[in-house]
Amino acid sequence: MPELLAGDSPPGALSWVASRRIAGERAKPADVADPSVADNLGLLLARIHDAPAGLDGLRPFRRRPPKGTFGLPPAGLRDRDGGQECEDGFVHGDFSARNILVSHGEISGIVDFERSGRGCPVHDLASVYLHEVLLGEMDGSRFLTGYAAACGARETVDDRHLRRHLREYVCWVLSWAPAVWPCR
Numbered sequence: 306m307p308e309l310l311a312g313d314s315p316p317g318a319l320s321w322v323a324s325r326r327i328a329g330e331r332a333k334p335a336d337v338a339d340p341s342v343a344d345n346l347g348l349l350l351a352r353i354h355d356a357p358a359g360l361d362g363l364r365p366f367r368r369r370p371p372k373g374t375f376g377l378p379p380a381g382l383r384d385r386d387g388g389q390e391c392e393d394g395f396v397h398g399d400f401s402a403r404n405i406l407v408s409h410g411e412i413s414g415i416v417d418f419e420r421s422g423r424g425c426p427v428h429d430l431a432s433v434y435l436h437e438v439l440l441g442e443m444d445g446s447r448f449l450t451g452y453a454a455a456c457g458a459r460e461t462v463d464d465r466h467l468r469r470h471l472r473e474y475v476c477w478v479l480s481w482a483p484a485v486w487p488c489r
């Protein structure tokens with residue numbers, strides 16, 4: 306994470322922050338397709354989720370489409386598959402290759418914490434899984450194994466829990482589609 310140097314949120318004006326520069330460039334799909342990068346990405350995400358900072362004061366985080374989108378509250382969002390209950394923790398909120406910096410084939414930094422908040426950390430796993438595994442070339446099992454190993458015996462990744470967050474996230478993305486790609 307880049308070191309925060311200064312920042313301000315003046316009323317009626319844009320907020321800003323300045324941080325120390327991290328060497329590297331935004332990861333490309335080919336970068337995260339590297340097995341060692343997939344391993345390290347899981348480990349790094351586990352460390353972010355285990356960060357000792359308190360959760361008090363963090364805004365709530367949830368990626369759930371507005372009620373009534375597509376005429377649902379979507380059947381696909383019902384917790385019909387069971388699985389582990391959501392946890393209370395820190396969520397990066399936009400964890401995927403576009404917010405990962407790489408330098409000489411190794412991860413050099415994680416950026417863009419502006420959407421971070423307090424919620425279920427499994428959302429970050431779903432974000433990586435959607436962007437880099439389902440839509441990309443990353444080895445999902447290596448990423449999830451790296452994550453679970455870094456968490457030790459504390460937890461493993463529950464498949465049904467991950468699928469639940471994947472459905473929520475995909476529906477949330479689709480709820481924005483008409484605004485981003487309006488019909489002509």
Ligand SMILES: [Zn+2]
Nearest residue numbers: 391392425427
């Ligand atoms: Zn959850």
